[in-house]
Amino acid sequence: MRLIVIALMMAVVSLSSAADKRVELSVGEFPPYISDSLPEKGILAELVTQAFGYSGYQTEYQFYPWKRAFHLARGGVSNGSLMWMKSKKRENSFYFSSPVFYLNQNFFYLKSRFPNGFEWNSMKDLDQYHIGGTLGYFYGKEFEQAEKELLIHVHRKSSDSINFMRLLEEKIDLFPIELCAGYALLRKLYPDKLQLFAHSSEPINSSPRYAIFPKLRSDSLELLKALNHGLSKVDLTKAQTRLYLSCIPEE
Numbered sequence: 532m533r534l535i536v537i538a539l540m541m542a543v544v545s546l547s548s549a550a551d552k553r554v555e556l557s558v559g560e561f562p563p564y565i566s567d568s569l570p571e572k573g574i575l576a577e578l579v580t581q582a583f584g585y586s587g588y589q590t591e592y593q594f595y596p597w598k599r600a601f602h603l604a605r606g607g608v609s610n611g612s613l614m615w616m617k618s619k620k621r622e623n624s625f626y627f628s629s630p631v632f633y634l635n636q637n638f639f640y641l642k643s644r645f646p647n648g649f650e651w652n653s654m655k656d657l658d659q660y661h662i663g664g665t666l667g668y669f670y671g672k673e674f675e676q677a678e679k680e681l682l683i684h685v686h687r688k689s690s691d692s693i694n695f696m697r698l699l700e701e702k703i704d705l706f707p708i709e710l711c712a713g714y715a716l717l718r719k720l721y722p723d724k725l726q727l728f729a730h731s732s733e734p735i736n737s738s739p740r741y742a743i744f745p746k747l748r749s750d751s752l753e754l755l756k757a758l759n760h761g762l763s764k765v766d767l768t769k770a771q772t773r774l775y776l777s778c779i780p781e782e
Contacts, residue, residue, distance in 0.1 A: 552588045557612050558593070560594065564614065578762075578770055586761060607745045610748065611744040616738055617741055626755045627743055629759045631762065633740070639717075652733075654674070660704040660705050663686055663706035714780065725780050
């Protein structure tokens with residue numbers, strides 16, 4: 532009888548331990564990388580889930596507007612968040628993981644405007660074009676400096692959707708946006724006109740994105756270590772290549 536009681540107690544402890552190894556991340560919508568409507572919550576979520584799995588953690592994603600997702604993580608309500616760029620200000624509040632993914636921003640354009648494709652080498656190559664931009668978005672230090680010094684003609688609007696509409700109406704020549712997010716938005720906005728658009732092969736900006744864990748939580752360093760351990764075992768280059776091949780339309 533005593534052996535049975537001990538076995539039951541061990542089983543309860545084991546189940547409790549498994550339940551405790553759960554990570555809840557507050558995130559927003561950014562298809563195809565992460566979305567509540569995608570299988571496995573998107574390829575980025577799939578990677579993070581796999582990485583945490585190496586240390587026995589189960590990962591849950593709670594979706595909010597991005598600003599709220601960030602504040603929930605900073606306040607320690609959630610265990611952390613994903614898809615953030617590193618800054619000194621954020622490092623005051625968060626531990627940053629190893630890079631989870633690299634996001635490339637490319638110029639989108641109409642094939643009718645550039646029938647031979649569009650390529651560029653420096654900001655000087657862009658001064659003859661009208662370039663769209665979204666308010667509050669960062670397109671790399673070089674682009675931001677050229678915009679500030681009026682070396683390029685940038686017309687910022689309130690959303691990516693408005694910029695794609697202006698591109699289609701030929702009110703702008705170029706619009707920079709993250710490559711796969713751009714094609715995902717075009718599929719939503721103009722599914723029957725997707726073949727009218729193309730993108731430059733040279734990105735204007737490539738930035739690493741990180742998972743963040745609030746410094747005020749006592750378990751954050753343990754989760755940071757677990758995720759970094761898992762990321763070292765995941766083939767991130769293969770995953771990124773697979774994503775780009777899947778998001779770019781076939782000719």
